Amino acid sequence: MRKIREFLKNLMFSLSGNENYILYQNKLFTNQKIAVKHDRIRFIRRWITLPLNLNTQELKGEEFYLLLIHTDNIAHFFHDVFFPFYVQWRKNKKRVCVSIKGDRFQREFLESVIDPEQLIFLDYETPYSFSNLILTPEGRDLKIYPEYLNICREIRNVCFAKHGIIEARDKNLIYGRNELSRKNLLDIDQQFLKENNIEQVFLSKLSFRDYLSTLAQAKTFTYMVGAGVFNLLFLEPKVKVLEINPHRNNSWAQMFGMSNLCEFNVLVSQNLVNSSAATQDETILDSHVYFDAKIESAIKTLIASNN
Secondary structure: OHHHHHHHHHHHHHHEOOOOEEEEOOEEEEOOOOOOOOOOOEEEEOOOOEOOOOOOEEEEEEEEEEEEOOOOOHHHHHHHHHHHHHHHHOOOOOOEEEEOOOOHHHHHHHHHHOOHHHEEEOOOOOOEEEEEEEEOOOOOOHHHOOOHHHHHHHHHHHHHHHOOOOOOOOEEEEEOOOOOOOOOEEOOOHHHHHHOOEEEOOHHHOOHHHHHHHHOOEEEEEEEOOHHHHHHHHOOOOOEEEEEEEOOOOOHHHHHOHHHHOEEEEEEEOOEEOOOOOOOOOHHHHOEEEOOHHHHHHHHHHHHHOO
16 A cells, blocks of 8 residues: 555656656656766656646745765765765855755764755655755766865864864774674774774764764774775874775775875785675675784784884
8 A cells, every 4th residue: 555655646746736846755856857867866757747736845946955865874975975966065055955864973964064054954755846956966986076185174174173173193093893784893802902002993883073083083093994984084194094805905995085085005804704784796895804913913013104
């Protein structure tokens, strides 16, 4: 029954009303030509419309940006959707309609970069109608933007300033993703951490402000590959970073440009165990990695190079 109701609702939005744009969930019904690539928005062309009233929440008489990010992966959030949007928005600032399914961390990030008065957070299940929207493309490779490093640093500085955080980089941090379901750094030797003055952090458990405050203290940063590439945004060029990859080098930081924000190094480990929550096409790339002598040696080298 639910599927039937959804089908009828989508059919009505595709055929009824005279609005230029109707957004429902991840579907944008429009009679306008779409000239951008965006896989997260399903564009549905309205070729004909019937003069029927639609029960939508109206956001008319103004041009808005549409920022639709229905993913809890912070790397996809930043690389794929936010950064291409921000490059355009910072040159032509208007209010932004945001659909993020209520993700708290994403919301706090957005409210740190953009004045909250400029943000309108949408409910996923509510249909909205618009007179005009600015649609920005998806991306991934930040290097296609000539000023991407300066823009990344601009975002970092705005976030730190918003929360009154001063960078005081005097800690060696390690983030093993141990609170998550895949790509964990297993059996981290706590005695080794103590002897080498290394602090283990659990970043995904923190509010955005506490997250910023933690990374503002990093003079070295060791982390497991994954969505944590976003963490590099809040480092600075002199911070020494070690990214641990299972099986082979699959570093998004290097592929898409964020490795240039810091002094970046990669370690590839074959000391693996499968993750039951693997989602990659190559499931071995989602494996857990055992903390071992090879990693200990790389971390010691990282710390020594910073002294």
